Amino acid sequence: MTTLEKSQFLENVLTCLAIMIGGVWTFWRFILNGDGKPKIQFDIDLRVVGRQDSKILIEAIATVHNKGQVRHIIKNFLLDILILKKNEPIINGDDFINYQIFLKKFNPEKVNPEPPESENRIVWVPRRWYKTFIDAGIAQKYTYLTYVPEDTTFVSLYSRFYFNSFFSFKKDFQSVQKTFNVTKMEESL
Template sequence: MQQVSQDAVNLLLYVQIGQIITALLAIGAALWAFYKWRRRDEHFPRMTFEVDVNFIGRKDDQIVCELVAILENKGVVPIELKDFTFLLRGLSKKDNLGFGGEKIRKQLNFHRELSRGTFIPKDWPATFVYPGVRTEYNFVTMIPADTEFVRMQGDFLYLEGKDKSHHAARILAVPEFDGVKEPPK
């Protein structure tokens, strides 16, 4: 009888050890999964952002332009953004070239502000881009016909995360119209 109760105690001990090992392995697996998820940064935005200017044509002393922002969400979660703004600066044919100060890292200074605004209405709290989707935003404006070069800049803030911003810029030569030079196709 003593032997049976000793066998029962040993069996109970083995079962309890097995349960403890199973619990420790489950906790270890959960920690490993969390570590892998955190390391992959799936919650981190994977957004490509480009800006462009389409020069449409000349009317009187103005050139009609379409300012374009292209966003592509390459991540796996939808991304919300706010304060989606643009700034178009330029140099006219009469302007002298010059470098800016420390604020623009002594780069070429496009000192004429041609247009400033937002790609989304001001009463929208935010906009979003779903995973795998490429979205274009546009704004139509005009610039003086004597503008020779433009610098288009776009900026936005991610809704998640404090002060996480994204910027894109592009420099373009303005085509000449009136039969001298056709706009790019």
């Protein structure tokens, strides 16, 4: 073997070693350590705006904070407004909602009483926009202005969005739910 062949062989071995080290580092950092996985903090809030036309105007506010290092594309960003009116009895739900108090879904835009579940949900981002994204390190706020009937005492907001997890190549979701006492919120106006 000539000196040139030896140096080419050594160069090839070092190149292969560098590629293997890079692969192990990438596997450790992005798969085991989770740098490429979604790191999202998701919160929801409600603000009572006031009363008008025998309705309570409310503003639902979703805050999605991308604490990861990659942009996250969010699809099917859904909102459910659940209400309990003043004179309604408190009833426990079934195992589908983990026996929590049953509140009725309220969506003033949907008139069909029993459509498929996906059609009876409010969307934060209009369907024609299809999706939204949040860059790394950004906290993005979304608002939805609507109303509930004037005899509503409690409002529960449930929101969920879907995203693709890069390493699992499957659709995953993030959700949040909070309940608010509308009467107390109105007193503080």
